[in-house]
Amino acid sequence: MLVPAADIYLTYRCNMRCRHCFVGPALDRATDLPTSALIGFLRSARTEWGTREISFLGGEPTLYPDIDLAINLGRELGYHLRIVSNGGSSLLRLMRRHAADDFDLAVSLDAASPARHDALRRPGSFRAAVESITVGRQQGRRVSAILSVGRHNLDQALDTLLVLGTLDVEHVNVHYVTDRGFASADMLASPQEWRRLCEEIGRSSGLPDVRFEGTFQPADRPVSCAAEQESMLMLFPDQRVYSCTMFVGLDDGHAHRWSDGSLIRNERFRHRYGRTIESSGHCPAASFVNETLPRSAEAAGCVIGCIFDKEFITARQAGQVAVPRTIDRRAQ
Secondary structure (H helix, E strand, O other), X not given: OOOOEEEEEOEOOOOOXXXXXXXXXXXXXXXXXXXXXXXXXXXXXXXXXXXXXXXXXXXXXXXXXXXXXXXXXXXXXXXXXXXXXXXXXXXXXXXHHOOHHHOXXXXXXXXXXXXXXXXXXXXXXXXXXXXXHHHHHHOOOOEEEEEEEOOOOHHHXXXXXXXXXXXXXXXXXXXXOOOOOOOOHHHOOOHHHHHHHHHHHHHOOXXXXXXXXXXXXXXXXXXXXXXXXXXXXXXXXXXXXXXXXXXXXXXXXXXXXXXXXXXXXXXXXXXXXXXXXXXXXXXXXXXXXXXXXXXXXXXXXXXEOOOOEEEEEEOOOOOOXXXXXXXXXXXX
């Protein structure tokens, strides 16, 4: 098994309850990944699966009690590290303790105005996120951003990208919100809305580089699957290991469990979700998450692709048109 990049969800602790969070009610458990599991997984990933990049997520990973140990061990083992954060005060404290080359940073921003962003997260979160991005850039850190888009903020998506452009982020990952965790079905953008946003980004100037989630792809484009290829590992605080976050929250959605320093295969996952790309034509998890999604995609002449395939929309200088786009696996 070759896993170039892996995700470790260090904790379900979180100081926010974001409207679209796919983790959802699990945050109320505030579970931390056992330190022994963290150490064992980091060591095994490096030696057994060829992993070179690790992203720490949560919850809010900067609230993990052993976050400094995680960073220091990751650096000692030679990983390229990234912290995915909501940009709160705990992140600022962490950045002050660690050099710029200890980890890259990805900060979530959901709207172009404090009022809209704070309504989705919590009061003051917009200001804190902007400050974290600014401080990270001043430190010389590589800083990217995450914009999760649904009908709740679709009208602000372009303006949010413009704000992130002024903050000089390296790139923005634009994610499609699905109705999992705290998100509801009425938040889902239609395939037409999603593809229209992609086209609008491609026509706009003044934006940062964008990595646009290939949720709805043209029907004639081949669809690959990270879960089927077993090219992804995502360790969660309860030591379940997923091959794709689309399966989080589904019964037996974890492909493995981490136990006593080993990956234990969950055969029930393969029995329940064993439909292949060839038989469904869509992301294998899509119909389990929302059975109307494949039908909506087909009506729009699309297929539901892998969330780890991104369309690169590269911005040129202001006043020029941005140029889409190349599909690439596991674009961080």
